[in-house]
Amino acid sequence: MQYIVYCDESIKRGEYFSNFYGGSLVRSIHFNEVKSTLEQKKKELNINSEVKWQKVTSNYLDKYMSLIEVFFDFIKNDMVKIRIMFTHNLHEPIELSKTQRDNEYFLLYYQFFKHAFGLKYSNNTSNKISIYPFFDQLPDTKAKNQEFIDYIYNLQRTDVFESANLFFNSKDDIAEAKSHNHVILQCLDVVLGSMEFRLNEKHKIIPEGHKRRGKRTIAKEKLYKFINSQIRQIYPNFNIGESTGIQGVVENRWNHPYRHWKFISIDSRTNGSYVSKKKKVSPIHST
Template identity: 45%
Template sequence: MYYIWFDESDKEGEFYSNFYGGILIKSEHLEKVLQMMKCIVEEVGLSGEEVKWQKVNQYTFDKYIRLVDFVFDLLENGFAKIRIFFRNNQFIPTGLTKEQKRNEFSLLYYQFIKHSFGLQYSNPTKRPVKLKLFIDDIPLKGEDKRIFESFLYKLNTDDVFNKGNIILAKGDIREVDSKKHLPLQLMDLILGAICFRLNDKHKIKDPETNRRGKRTKLKEQLYKHINSRIRKIKPGFNIGESTATILPSDKWEYPYMHWSFKPSNNIRDFTKSKGYKNSPHTSTE
């Protein structure tokens, strides 16, 4: 059985939007990994406190460094996998219906779950493998939420799931509170850092002092540490691009990957790029 926890960050960012993150743990490792997570959080003195990117400060910084190292040690030793999904604002989808625009959240989550972990390459035995999804704070209510869940259950009829003999049974999509799930909290550090850097939040200055705040500097330092750990797994890693693979099965085998989503039908608007913003054609005021 595969357990996957999902969370989201910025829906709309200056350069990148629709950030989603997922962390996968196999059932054979689940009990051990969850116990290890509990122990490391207690060890750094954060038991009872929610671990969260937005809480990076002088008090939590060194503790979060240790938690980040713990997460990447898990990845390097095959105990978990992390995937990060985001959309480059330069690539604007075209030809979308009103229904597609309205269901953006559902459609993007569907693509993320379907493709990001390479589940079709995960099960060479062909024996059925069950999937449990834990989604933090689904931003849908009533009928919209029911439609979203029914949409995800349709993955059972998709070629990707059929190839891997992956089964998502009724009741195995669960909305959860990140405060009660350490995998979500620890992944939030990674997801938040990637969102922070891609949208140039490390450059934000206090309007009164025209200087970067202490927390902004600490967040940048933590991001750089995370980036160094990613590069240890994947030398030459490019934060804003989809992680390159050699074999199709690498989508499952790699412990960490990015997916920079581009709609199949799109037009490119270069005015939404970082290069354009910093060019002589735009104001620096």
């Protein structure tokens, strides 16, 4: 058994929510079926280019819905697990060193990979399971990217991994991926992008000099609503802006096919400069 894990990230700073990370985990027994089915669906829909949230348009809306519906069929059957993590601008971490602030992106990414899937609870047998992570191309220097990969590799020496008999075959198995080669990563990008779009209320954006929202914004809102409806088939009344509950069963951090995690630092305070949605009265504009 292997776990193939795709990881992606979205914007670092949003109006209300920031630091968006997403992950998609597929077990090796399901991987070929998931990958080939999604690739075939793209061909049927005549989608010849990379699928991305930023490329959603009214012309491609129905095609994206059809592809994402297939993706969520796998999620509902627990053949794909999805995790989304973000922070809320109301909560501000305190007493961070300069090094911590400079490395915030990677530090949060590390926490996401280590904890979001509930890997600690994924294997209660004596059988070892190898992990193959694919990170969407990392944005920093080669040295910093490599340092991050080193930290990920050393996770196999932590109690989280040891308790579940998880390991990496080699450091080379921790790869940076070009998303246009990985359809599962592309679908993850759409789901992650839709959550950032809605949580930061980008569905309300009116371009400067216009009286109405643009066609692309309307198409994205429709796609978000479709994705939300798919999630609510799994969890009725799902709240996208809060951490998903575990219903009193800690193993559900792994068992659940779809979960959100609103990350709040242990040492945090209320951000006095944060302006809540309720207090905003001026229209949102965008160039």
